[in-house]
Amino acid sequence: MVHHMNLVSLLIVALTVPILSAPAPEPADPIPGFELDPRDLFARQAFSCPLWKGPLPDSAQDLAGSTCSNTLTRSYTQGSITARLYQVPGAWQKEPRYSEIVNGAGNAIKKGLSVFGSLAGPLTINIGFVSGVLGDIVQVDDDNSGTKSPCYVIIDFPPSHQNYPLSAIQKDVIKAMYQCVEQFHRPNVLAWTDGNEWWRRGVARYFDGLSYPASTGIMNRGLYPEEYQHGIPFYQNSDAAALFFHFVDGLAGWSPTDVHNWMKSHPNKATYDQERTSLSTDTKITAKLFHRFILACKDKTIKYPNGQKIASTLGGPPERAHTVVNIAQVGREYSKTVAISAWKGSTHVFPIKAGHKMRVSMEVKPGIEWSIRKVGTTAWNSGDRGRSVNVAAAAGADTKYEIAVSSTRDDPGSGLSKVKMTRTA
Numbered sequence: 001m002v003h004h005m006n007l008v009s010l011l012i013v014a015l016t017v018p019i020l021s022a023p024a025p026e027p028a029d030p031i032p033g034f035e036l037d038p039r040d041l042f043a044r045q046a047f048s049c050p051l052w053k054g055p056l057p058d059s060a061q062d063l064a065g066s067t068c069s070n071t072l073t074r075s076y077t078q079g080s081i082t083a084r085l086y087q088v089p090g091a092w093q094k095e096p097r098y099s100e101i102v103n104g105a106g107n108a109i110k111k112g113l114s115v116f117g118s119l120a121g122p123l124t125i126n127i128g129f130v131s132g133v134l135g136d137i138v139q140v141d142d143d144n145s146g147t148k149s150p151c152y153v154i155i156d157f158p159p160s161h162q163n164y165p166l167s168a169i170q171k172d173v174i175k176a177m178y179q180c181v182e183q184f185h186r187p188n189v190l191a192w193t194d195g196n197e198w199w200r201r202g203v204a205r206y207f208d209g210l211s212y213p214a215s216t217g218i219m220n221r222g223l224y225p226e227e228y229q230h231g232i233p234f235y236q237n238s239d240a241a242a243l244f245f246h247f248v249d250g251l252a253g254w255s256p257t258d259v260h261n262w263m264k265s266h267p268n269k270a271t272y273d274q275e276r277t278s279l280s281t282d283t284k285i286t287a288k289l290f291h292r293f294i295l296a297c298k299d300k301t302i303k304y305p306n307g308q309k310i311a312s313t314l315g316g317p318p319e320r321a322h323t324v325v326n327i328a329q330v331g332r333e334y335s336k337t338v339a340i341s342a343w344k345g346s347t348h349v350f351p352i353k354a355g356h357k358m359r360v361s362m363e364v365k366p367g368i369e370w371s372i373r374k375v376g377t378t379a380w381n382s383g384d385r386g387r388s389v390n391v392a393a394a395a396g397a398d399t400k401y402e403i404a405v406s407s408t409r410d411d412p413g414s415g416l417s418k419v420k421m422t423r424t425a
Helices: 002-016 058-063 098-116 166-185 197-211 238-250 256-265 272-279 287-299
Strands: 046-048 067-069 074-078 081-087 123-130 138-140 151-156 319-321 333-341 345-352 357-363 368-374 388-392 399-407 414-423
Touching: 067 081, 074 098, 081 098, 098 123, 098 166, 098 197, 098 256, 123 166, 138 166, 151 166, 166 197, 166 256, 197 238, 197 256, 238 256, 238 287, 287 345, 287 368, 287 399, 333 345, 333 399, 345 414, 357 399, 368 388, 368 414, 399 414
Parallel strands: 081 123, 123 151, 319 345
Antiparallel strands: 046 067, 074 081, 138 151, 333 414, 345 399, 357 388, 357 414, 368 399
């Protein structure tokens, strides 16, 4: 009778235990760093997947209410930032590249935190692996509703893109994490606008480039500094504006912390016109600094921290060739009006008649800078806007000189400046 009562009791207990959803598929291979001690009961606990603060992307609505497991969740902390990498269960966990991509994302998280872990906080970044979400592989929850922490990121595991480069995913993970840092410091910058997109994306892309330089194999998987367009203003270059921040970091004495601090203090504007006005009074990005950036773009001297040059796949500042400057008599002058657009740069090539010597100057307004050098040489003559520079052509051949000009003026169109040359011999 005692045995019978024990069996009944066990049956009643079993019927009262909540029935959990079917367990997630086991990973294709063991994942280093995700090993489970079977004695750790906490590690086997299930929790509601964080996913997203606001409404999920349309293609991810069915993920709401998903159950995740501590077994496949890892936390990374450095400074005042904790990044929590979790996985929404699914068939994707059986994919051949499962271990490679999940571990690669973990490595990216650690690299990102090593750079900016102390630049915000306390901040929690929830980063979840899912499958089947349309759009970018890595997406940040922009609907932060003015909240500094936590921040939410999802990574769409790409089983249908078996050749998708791991480094492209890693770069985007760090970029997304830094966008969470931006949200922490700028919680009221809610909407993406023409005026703020370039610096919100450009600074974040700069930070991912500190750990993972771009490569030919990933160039069609995003927008990178290599794709800076000199045909549009600086403040319209979106992600590619990261090129400027790599310049100020490597060649102008800034540090990643300086770039970060600039982001924190830069005014948020709604339109291109408002942003141009704001930039034109920026105390850090001055006319001389922007001009040095244009010269570095012309000479292709901007590099990633590992020494790799950042290639200009869309070309450098535009160049215009002019006719030979041939002044018949000493003391006579030549002048040429050139157009200079706001927050752009360009070069103008002037051949000087063989045997002639010239004194070159420019009539320019504040906010416009210019430099000159002989074509084929490396050193630019730069300095005060109102200076004069003496140049000379070879005795037996016309000699080309190039003048680089740039503008940080608040001009809606093209401003006009004048190149002046006086023959001295």
